[in-house]
Amino acid sequence: MVSHPQPSDQPSLAHRPASVTSRSTGTRRHRTPRSHTGGSSYRPQNEFPNFAQTGDVDIVINADGQERRYMLHRLILTQNSGFFEAGTSEDWSKAQSRGQNSGVGPGNTLGSIGEDEETGREQARSTYPGAQGGRFIWRYELDWGNKEDEVPMLVQKQTQPTMFGGDQYRPPPVPNKPAPPSHGFLKSMSNFSAMQSASHIAKSNSAHNTDSDIIRDYDNLFRIFYNYAPSLDTVNIAESYIQCKSLLTLADMYDALEVVGPRIDHHLLQFQGRLWKQIAKYPPSYLKLGYLARSKVIFAEALVHVVGQWPSGSSQLRHTVPPDVLEVIEDKVDDLHDLKMRAEAKLFRLTLTTARGERITPTNGYMDWLALSLFRQWLAETTTPPPPPVPKTPDSGRNRHAQHLPVSSGTLFRMLGTGGSSYLARDELKRFVKLRPEDSSRDTLKKFEKKMDEIKALAREIVRPLNKSYLELDLVRDGGGLGYLTCTRIDEGDYPWD
Numbered sequence: 001m002v003s004h005p006q007p008s009d010q011p012s013l014a015h016r017p018a019s020v021t022s023r024s025t026g027t028r029r030h031r032t033p034r035s036h037t038g039g040s041s042y043r044p045q046n047e048f049p050n051f052a053q054t055g056d057v058d059i060v061i062n063a064d065g066q067e068r069r070y071m072l073h074r075l076i077l078t079q080n081s082g083f084f085e086a087g088t089s090e091d092w093s094k095a096q097s098r099g100q101n102s103g104v105g106p107g108n109t110l111g112s113i114g115e116d117e118e119t120g121r122e123q124a125r126s127t128y129p130g131a132q133g134g135r136f137i138w139r140y141e142l143d144w145g146n147k148e149d150e151v152p153m154l155v156q157k158q159t160q161p162t163m164f165g166g167d168q169y170r171p172p173p174v175p176n177k178p179a180p181p182s183h184g185f186l187k188s189m190s191n192f193s194a195m196q197s198a199s200h201i202a203k204s205n206s207a208h209n210t211d212s213d214i215i216r217d218y219d220n221l222f223r224i225f226y227n228y229a230p231s232l233d234t235v236n237i238a239e240s241y242i243q244c245k246s247l248l249t250l251a252d253m254y255d256a257l258e259v260v261g262p263r264i265d266h267h268l269l270q271f272q273g274r275l276w277k278q279i280a281k282y283p284p285s286y287l288k289l290g291y292l293a294r295s296k297v298i299f300a301e302a303l304v305h306v307v308g309q310w311p312s313g314s315s316q317l318r319h320t321v322p323p324d325v326l327e328v329i330e331d332k333v334d335d336l337h338d339l340k341m342r343a344e345a346k347l348f349r350l351t352l353t354t355a356r357g358e359r360i361t362p363t364n365g366y367m368d369w370l371a372l373s374l375f376r377q378w379l380a381e382t383t384t385p386p387p388p389p390v391p392k393t394p395d396s397g398r399n400r401h402a403q404h405l406p407v408s409s410g411t412l413f414r415m416l417g418t419g420g421s422s423y424l425a426r427d428e429l430k431r432f433v434k435l436r437p438e439d440s441s442r443d444t445l446k447k448f449e450k451k452m453d454e455i456k457a458l459a460r461e462i463v464r465p466l467n468k469s470y471l472e473l474d475l476v477r478d479g480g481g482l483g484y485l486t487c488t489r490i491d492e493g494d495y496p497w498d
Contacts, residue, residue, distance in 0.1 A: 064211030082255030265295035276473040308484035408483035417467035
């Protein structure tokens with residue numbers, strides 16, 4: 001498998017055989033006019049997708065009432081796809097040749113005992129029916145199978161001479177396609193469409209013509225093999241997601257993720273801010289896509305969201321991703337939980353001291369102790385589910401200052417990290433002080449506010465690590481309303497494919 005080429009709209013000459021480069025370049029630049037006296041000087045096309053002069057792999061895609069034909073190079077296909085590397089291997093060709101010559105007919109030959117390897121190779125080539133005009137031709141057609149829900153896949157065909165001297169396609173007597181790679185990601189997924197965590201994505205996908213999508217996906221697959229940029233939507237990111245997911249599915253079938261994945265990564269990253277917003281909306285979907293494409297940026301961005309919301313996304317990920325992906329998620333969830341528990345413990349133990357360094361108590365600093373008590377009461381009520389409702393009484397509105405609805409951990413720690421008037425604002429402190437009329441002077445209120453500001457400053461330092469964000473998403477501009485923490489850090493060793 002070769003490394004992924006740099007994105008380009010033009011094919012790289014380094015990835016093409018010398019004969020292909022020279023012929024195709026010459027054909028484009030120096031066109032010789034047809035001769036009307038001695039026949040035609042027209043030469044067959046020798047550029048993508050039809051290398052008529054140098055190609056040795058004939059591929060036919062029949063879908064949606066259309067036929068797309070490709071004459072490509074075994075060298076290029078085997079460099080980019082494990083499927084073609086196995087299907088066009090010497091051992092595979094010999095097996096097909098032996099199966100072809102096992103019956104009774106003029107083409108049957110028996111190999112001599114003791115033949116050397118070179119003689120055997122030449123015999124396999126000479127007896128293989130795909131050999132035409134001095135070239136050894138492999139033929140593939142899209143096999144739709146007998147079931148409507150089957151994913152069509154290319155199968156290798158042979159040409160068999162007929163009694164009229166023509167050729168007809170006939171599947172070889174041996175199994176007609178190599179086994180797909182066992183390590184493929186989608187082989188461990190019961191349904192890749194589970195990536196679609198939003199109903200509008202599913203509806204958009206179902207509105208497409210499946211057969212037309214197959215033609216597009218195969219064309220994009222072969223374009224990437226020949227270092228052309230794939231034809232993917234560059235305007236609608238939801239549409240682009242569907243196309244990228246479909247292309248990755250196909251690439252996984254043909255063991256070509258290492259080549260296709262970087263192209264998908266490059267294409268999606270061009271959306272920049274819109275991509276980060278989409279990942280925030282559908283993190284499980286993009287986590288799977290990022291894993292398939294081996295995109296560290298997309299995978300890490302989605303993983304931060306998934307860990308922060310866990311276990312809300314577990315139903316979409318369990319049994320649909322490999323165990324090593326789940327292991328990374330669960331490890332990060334445990335790390336985040338431990339970080340929160342340590343911060344909460346420090347917050348509840350937070351205290352003030354006197355000028356002598358003594359802890360504040362009701363006897364050595366009554367108003368300071370009241371400020372600490374109010375803070376701890378607020379913290380307990382915002383982190384604890386409310387008790388069962390009680391019947392209303394005429395006096396139920398007296399303690400409204402102490403009634404707080406629980407908030408998510410992300411919202412709580414962001415409030416603590418912001419400080420100021422984000423919680424226990426001045427009006428609430430004023431109501432609290434007025435509960436004791438003898439202490440409700442303006443002077444007392446100012447001292448009380450000053451002590452509360454001191455407490456908030458200490459709390460802000462405690463929660464600082466939890467308020468870090470390792471997202472590309474701009475939380476100030478686009479992340480409003482996130483009720484979970486985004487402080488999960490993804491290190492180099494955390495990517496499950498490394």
